[in-house]
Amino acid sequence: MSMSQTRSNAEIPNGPGGAAILAAGIGCAAMGILAFAGDASGAIGKALIFYNPTGALSGVTTLAIILWLVSWFVLNRLWRTETVEMVKVNIAAFALLAVGFLLTFPSFMDLLQGK
Amino acid sequence: MEITMRDLWTVLHGMGFGALFMLAFSGALAEIYRMSGPQGMLQPSSRERALLNFYLVAMVVLAWFTVFSGAYIVYPWYRAVPPAGVTDLSEYPRRLLLSSGRTSEWHNIGMEWKEHVAWLAPIAMTMVAYVTAKYGRAITRPRNMRSAVLVFAIAAFVATGVAGAFGAFLNKYAPVRGGATIVLMGGEQ
Numbered sequence: 001m002s003m004s005q006t007r008s009n010a011e012i013p014n015g016p017g018g019a020a021i022l023a024a025g026i027g028c029a030a031m032g033i034l035a036f037a038g039d040a041s042g043a044i045g046k047a048l049i050f051y052n053p054t055g056a057l058s059g060v061t062t063l064a065i066i067l068w069l070v071s072w073f074v075l076n077r078l079w080r081t082e083t084v085e086m087v088k089v090n091i092a093a094f095a096l097l098a099v100g101f102l103l104t105f106p107s108f109m110d111l112l113q114g115k
Numbered sequence: 116m117e118i119t120m121r122d123l124w125t126v127l128h129g130m131g132f133g134a135l136f137m138l139a140f141s142g143a144l145a146e147i148y149r150m151s152g153p154q155g156m157l158q159p160s161s162r163e164r165a166l167l168n169f170y171l172v173a174m175v176v177l178a179w180f181t182v183f184s185g186a187y188i189v190y191p192w193y194r195a196v197p198p199a200g201v202t203d204l205s206e207y208p209r210r211l212l213l214s215s216g217r218t219s220e221w222h223n224i225g226m227e228w229k230e231h232v233a234w235l236a237p238i239a240m241t242m243v244a245y246v247t248a249k250y251g252r253a254i255t256r257p258r259n260m261r262s263a264v265l266v267f268a269i270a271a272f273v274a275t276g277v278a279g280a281f282g283a284f285l286n287k288y289a290p291v292r293g294g295a296t297i298v299l300m301g302g303e304q
Binding site for chain 1: 274
């Protein structure tokens, strides 16, 4: 490769990478938010049963994956030739990742619901 | 030597896919760090970069196999509802755990967290593999992506660790059992 490929990689706009990073954050946050919604509301929990043997987990994960992929596609279309501010993208992605972790933790879910 | 079909799938989910995925983390993190490290560090050849890309894609495949086999094959057996009148709950792990205050939190905390947090790992690793393959060493260049790649890779490792550890404990207290028996080997009396 090596110099030529390294140079060409360096010249690729960072937009597609930023889109993938932010979309991963969105996917993780969606997983947490949907898990929390399904736990907090019986009606939402029921609506999230896409496949009965797996219960609400099937809807939570299916919708989170769809949201992740759609957001990746849209962001990639918007940023494919752009140079984005990676620091801002990283901060947003890390915050969304933290939301995903926190809202999948049952004790934190209970805390938010006042249980 | 016998094993039931459900035991076999549980082993395949936890050890075949999940543990292998987790074992691969140290190599992936070390190689991403090396590749994107300071200029003075050894530069990877094109063959080494191709190998890293293959390695990361294999991790992504393992991660998705782990969560899908867990959610759609093993989990339905775990959460099966016993027919009315059944008192032996050994084939109904969720009900078995919830039947006693000494074990109920293994479900309420352990399984409830595991079943959701595990899904963060394949999402994060898919991004890590994509960005690493697309940019290579350029993830350190002016528009820095290296920190995001490393943070998401570590987050995937933590999520897998939580899911794997609770999976191991859950299988201790309420193993997923039943189904057809597979005879692996005959033994002496």
